[in-house]
Amino acid sequence: GERRYRAHQQLGAATIQAIIRDISPEEAGLRQVGTQVGLTLMVSLLDVGGLGVAIRLLLAQPGGIAMPLHVSLPLLFLLVVGRSALQGLASMRQEQLQNGFSDRLRHDLLALVLAAPANQVQTVGRGDLLGLLVGDISRSTLALDQGVRALQNLIALVIYGLGVLVVARNAALPLLLGLGAAATAALLRRSGAWQLGRLQTRLNGAIQRTVGDGLHGLKAVRAAGAEPWLLERFALEAEQVREVLQRTVRRQASYTVLRDGLALAVVGLWLWLVRSSLTPDAVATTLLLVYRAASSLGTVISNLRYGL
Numbered sequence: 582g583e584r585r586y587r588a589h590q591q592l593g594a595a596t597i598q599a600i601i602r603d604i605s606p607e608e609a610g611l612r613q614v615g616t617q618v619g620l621t622l623m624v625s626l627l628d629v630g631g632l633g634v635a636i637r638l639l640l641a642q643p644g645g646i647a648m649p650l651h652v653s654l655p656l657l658f659l660l661v662v663g664r665s666a667l668q669g670l671a672s673m674r675q676e677q678l679q680n681g682f683s684d685r686l687r688h689d690l691l692a693l694v695l696a697a698p699a700n701q702v703q704t705v706g707r708g709d710l711l712g713l714l715v716g717d718i719s720r721s722t723l724a725l726d727q728g729v730r731a732l733q734n735l736i737a738l739v740i741y742g743l744g745v746l747v748v749a750r751n752a753a754l755p756l757l758l759g760l761g762a763a764a765t766a767a768l769l770r771r772s773g774a775w776q777l778g779r780l781q782t783r784l785n786g787a788i789q790r791t792v793g794d795g796l797h798g799l800k801a802v803r804a805a806g807a808e809p810w811l812l813e814r815f816a817l818e819a820e821q822v823r824e825v826l827q828r829t830v831r832r833q834a835s836y837t838v839l840r841d842g843l844a845l846a847v848v849g850l851w852l853w854l855v856r857s858s859l860t861p862d863a864v865a866t867t868l869l870l871v872y873r874a875a876s877s878l879g880t881v882i883s884n885l886r887y888g889l
Contacts, residue, residue, distance in 0.1 A: 620671040621733035625740035627664040628873075671733075675726065683722040687714050707797050708790030716785045724888045731884035738877035741870050755848045759871040762843035763878040770836040772829075774886035781825045788818045833883060844875035 690713060694702060742756055795802060795811045802811055848871050852864055 616674060618732060618736060620667050620674070621736050622740070624664055624667045624671065625737040627660050627667065628737075628740075675729065678729070679722050679726045682725065683718055686718045686722070690714060690718070706790060706794055708793030709786070711793040712786045712789035716789055717782075720782065720785075727884045727888040731881050731888070734877045734880040734884060738874055738881065741874035741877060755851045755867060755871050756874060758847045758851055759844045759875040760878055762847050763840045763875040763882075766836060766840035766843050766879070767882045770832065770839050772832050772836065772886045774829075774889040777825055777829055778889055781822065781829075784818060784822045784825060788815065788822065791815050791818060833886075836883070837879065840875060840879045841872075844872060848872070 694710060742760075746753060746756075791811070791814055795815075802808060848868060852868060
């Protein structure tokens with residue numbers, strides 16, 4: 582822990598200053614994030630439009646379709662294809678942002694290490710440097726990526742909420758009920774994200790030190806006959822990391838189940854009580870959009886937890 586702390590102290594400030602000076606706007610910046618947010622806005626609008634057209638096609642009575650079938654079906658097809666294409670483009674841009682930023686951070690950090698005075702480099706363990714280059718930077722860019730995804734899902738949440746209000750103003754109550762159910766599920770199923778993240782960071786650092794320092798001192802390890810001990814220690818630390826990851830996935834899955842169950846239960850109950858005052862297409866559209874809104878809020882919460 583002390584060695585890792587000293588490594589951050591000696592290299593961290595200079596690294597951050599160099600990165601701030603040299604980062605290219607093509608790799609990370611307001612323009613890149615703004616592009617992804619714009620794509621998300623278009624995807625959400627197409628999503629809502631596609632849902633509306635599909636529900637009108639499914640629920641319309643014979644002869645009661647507002648648009649001719651030869652117009653509504655191609656429109657629905659274009660909406661679905663356009664949404665998928667924009668989602669793919671947004672995913673590629675997001676991956677480009679994360680990978681480009683990670684590579685630049687690693688390059689700058691390695692350049693600083695190579696240019697640093699010898700007495701400073703000698704005080705930093707090889708495993709700690711390996712952890713900084715491989716583990717810490719990857720986790721930092723993952724947190725950045727999750728922050729962008731949280732912003733995107735927040736925009737989608739606003740679009741779905743506006744969609745409910747446009748379809749039926751008296752459906753604002755189930756929208757609030759669905760969002761309240763998603764938030765309640767988050768309170769009932771606490772993730773412990775901060776504690777799990779700190780534990781995973783500590784275990785990742787331990788693995789990097791075991792591998793980096795152990796392989797560097799391989800002659801000493803062989804001379805001491807410590808190969809079985811090194812292998813057992815690596816296996817134990819790797820198992821602990823897997824357990825932390827499994828706990829994270831289990832908590833996220835249980836939150837999703839609780840969120841969807843609560844949202845559909847409270848909104849379904851409300852729609853059943855007031856079904857006589859809503860048209861069938863308004864009921865179906867409201868139920869779908871509220872479910873999407875609750876899912877978007879849950880995704881925002883999940884992104885923030887992963888960021889932590």
